[in-house]
Amino acid sequence: MTDTLPESMAGVRLPGNSTVEPVTVPVPVPGARQVLLKTKASSICGSDIRAIYREHLGHGAEAYQGVIAGHEPCGQVVAVGAGVRRMSVGDRVVVYHIAGCGVCEECRRGYEVGCHEPFRAAHGWQRDGGHADYILVEEDSCILLPEPLTYVDGALVSCGFGTAYEGLLKAGVGGRDRLLVTGLGPVGLATAMLGRALGATFVVGSDINEGRRQQALDLGLVDVAVAPEDLDAAVAEATDGLGCEVAIDCSGNASARHGALRNTRAWGRCAFVGEGGDVSFAVSDLLIHKQITLYGSWVTSVRNMEDLLEQLVRWQLHPEVVVTHRMPLSEASRAYEIADSGEGGKVCIVFDEDGE
Template identity: 65%
Template sequence: MSTMPGVRLPGNSTVGHVTVPVPVPGPGQVLLRMRASSICGSDVRAIYREHLGHGAEAYQGVIAGHEPAGDVVELGPGVTTLDVGDRVAVYHITGCGSCAECRRGYPIGCTAPTRAAHGWQRDGGHAEFMLAEAVSCLRLPENVTHVDGALVSCGFGTAYEGLLRGQVSGRDRLLITGLGPVGLAAAMLGRHLGATTIIGLEPVAERASLATELGLLDVVVTDPADLAGAVGDATNGHGCEVTMDCSGNANAREAALTHTAARGRCVMVGEGGRIDFAVSDLLIHKQASLLGSWVTSLGHMAELLDLLDRWGESPERIVTHRFALSDAGEAYAVAAEGAAGKVVITWD
């Protein structure tokens, strides 16, 4: 039996290199040769540093990596929707297919005990090959790279879904708190969706500098004390019609709510933590909408891949570090510092 190298995350901020059998696709499955497998903040927060061990983030000791893209190299029995050689990104959660959320196209919210996410409960993309369900694989348009596809599999899909939940359009000014990879994605996509002014809050100097260099925002604020002035100047004191927290930080979340305009929409996508805020002042009296958004749907992921091709846009622009699989330890250490853009393991 042929084997391959892979990476598991034992916790305690360590990376484990293992050798495992190359899997064989069963009915409805395909075997992918990995080309890109990016690191998500959730990997660092919930697996690399420690194992949360419960709910959707219960890591089961599998091959890590839930942002995979690769090439189809073998078809399992009954697969007719894909061909060997197809370049694909993978929607990283497999649901039961019959619960209400699955029927809506959101396996992320599947309520069945059989729900399994790549890199969490089933083997992910940090190996030379990966098994995927054919239904979870989306062909990459010609001008969308493997790295682009990997980033869409979670981070950019999450940002896009949040923007859709916030109904961002050319009528809106957008505030983003937290300019890590998801925040940068929100800025990039928010501009294409029509946001007229984009303001970002990011106290980490390296990430604020990257956002400025990429030219994705109109204003980048590094000191939270300066945010009120920046938003006030950009909106004539009215606040932003749409705000999005991509940080998970309690203060940043409250800042997003505070600077949401009357009848505006505040979307939260940053995971973890808690928040305590003045409900009457920040929500009820402003008649604002507070929305949660979790990853995206299969349909919206496919839509985003198509839009990136039509827009001539590349998520790969926010990648600051690339590593080989053999250097996964260094890759995770860089991602865990919280100062980089996107960190990706590649085979190209």
Template identity: 65%
Template sequence: MVASTGDTGHALAGNQAMMEGAVLPGNSTVAFRKQPVPQPGHGQVLLRMKASSICGSDIRAIYREHLGKGEEAALDIIAGHEPSGQVARLGPGVKRLKVGDRVAVYHISGCNACEDCRMGYMISCTTKEHRAGHGWQRDGGHAEFMLADEPTCILLPDELSYVDGALCACGFGTAWEILNRMKVGGGDRMLVTGLGPVGLATAMLARALGASKVIGTDISEARRELALKLELVDVALPADDSALSQIKQLTNGRGCEAAIDCSGVASARLLALRGTRQWGRCGFIGEGNDIHINVSPDLIHPQITIYGAWVTSLAHMEQLLEQLARWKLHPEKIVTHRFTLKETGEAYRLAAEGQCGKVVVVLD
């Protein structure tokens, strides 16, 4: 297909059209820079950004301080690895997409040759020089436009909004991956430790998959109240020394058939494991601290199976979007705050406080 010269707005007019984007210099700050609107290369599309949500990984590893080395979390990269938008221009060789298409974006590109890439798990591409994440090693969604590789763009079902799409690659995608890997369904009582955005996503999808009861825990009263208000959990417990006994009381002394830690906090991971019933399944998706367990009483004797998941695959993300449309379920439900691009600094400040639901930069 020949590259299109058509566009979806006046900002693309002329070869020197400029755009604004937000970068994360570290030290809990946000800066802005202007740069030319990029031109799509072979197999790429230029997206007009519509929504770009903030992930806890952005807060932990870039906003507060740059934890990566060299190309990891580069200082001058436009932030945002949870983007969705509308195709504004096609590069040469684009075969599937057309100008005007609404898309969500799988936020990692890889070598497309290693085993993980061939399975659609570009998140764990083994060829480091080819692995590039939006907002980390390549420009992300906190800008008026963003370049994306055509294979990483998934058409948004008409029933889903741009904000729905932005939430699906990382947060909801990770929750979807582990819930399916653990085969959560109607016979399961579900424990979710950590009721931040990923925990809320996990609870929402667990309910959709048929979990008979969802119990959530968090140290934040505001987040417990939000989970109850959104009707994503049946019970929301403070993550304190009494949490385990209360979980046992709610499950006839047995614990939950399935438990997932979404916080990455060592005490919450241990609570998830010890709140899992005998022969149950426990999953970890929250990045963070180590955990010390007494292997025999905590794991071997109760014969618990442990799962880990790190984002989802391209194919599973597409499956998730289709299923959300079928269920008439909207990830947008967990969004508590929306900001314009110029308000990105306030968006990050609020998200970093850890007391709210999902925070989204909306560009439409």
């Protein structure tokens, strides 16, 4: 244990109806194989907005249980429970935000996100998340945050950048590929950044929001950023009419998903990463006759997240460059309003100067 901890802490819950509820709750005590973190940064994910903040839409894995919000936390170990073997007080930690049963096939693969057992609980959904001064996590959910990555970098990796990386790995992006990213929200920006780092030779981005398109260009993450109505022409110009070897939809929008498939080159690869919604398309014309491989990709594994952190150091990349708003927990309501507006990039709640 570290120095004496406070008995209570500030946090926020999401009761629905686009509201944020400040609460004061006890500081948890770590049990066996558990770790208590002092939260340093906790970013807001589009899934929080879509399925919890506006209204509670989810069931199963997305069922919100009235817990402390926030499934993208990063912090520093301040206390450990009995049997903890890898983590020590003072360690900087990224949290894989789903704790599974540990023994099913998906958990043994490292994809606790796919666990279907009653033990499965995601931070910010079924167990308390990162929008509080402290967060209690399982030791096997902890990944060491390497220097020189910041706590904000780590928070973004814990879901959004990890999700982007997984989709790119499934699609096998490399130096022979031109990449199309539909939806330039935070996950789309992450996909563009990491796709270029993996070797994509040309990156086309598309989004309905002009501000997001400009942000992607200003950060140098894409070579071209266009509105959806200009997408086909932009891809045709960039690829001599062939289409991109890889397309990744990060929007969850039916039209954008269709655009991603439509602009994937014959024998290319397309991945759907954005959650929610649906899509209808001519299967023979867009998939079978073009011999496209279509992937569904959900979050990532513990191992791939650990690998991503290592690669970010080697690539000298900082995910935090996509953050446009850093706000204290006391301004969580405003932070969610900004995230809901879709006008900026990533919104992150930071707890002290170390979150920077």
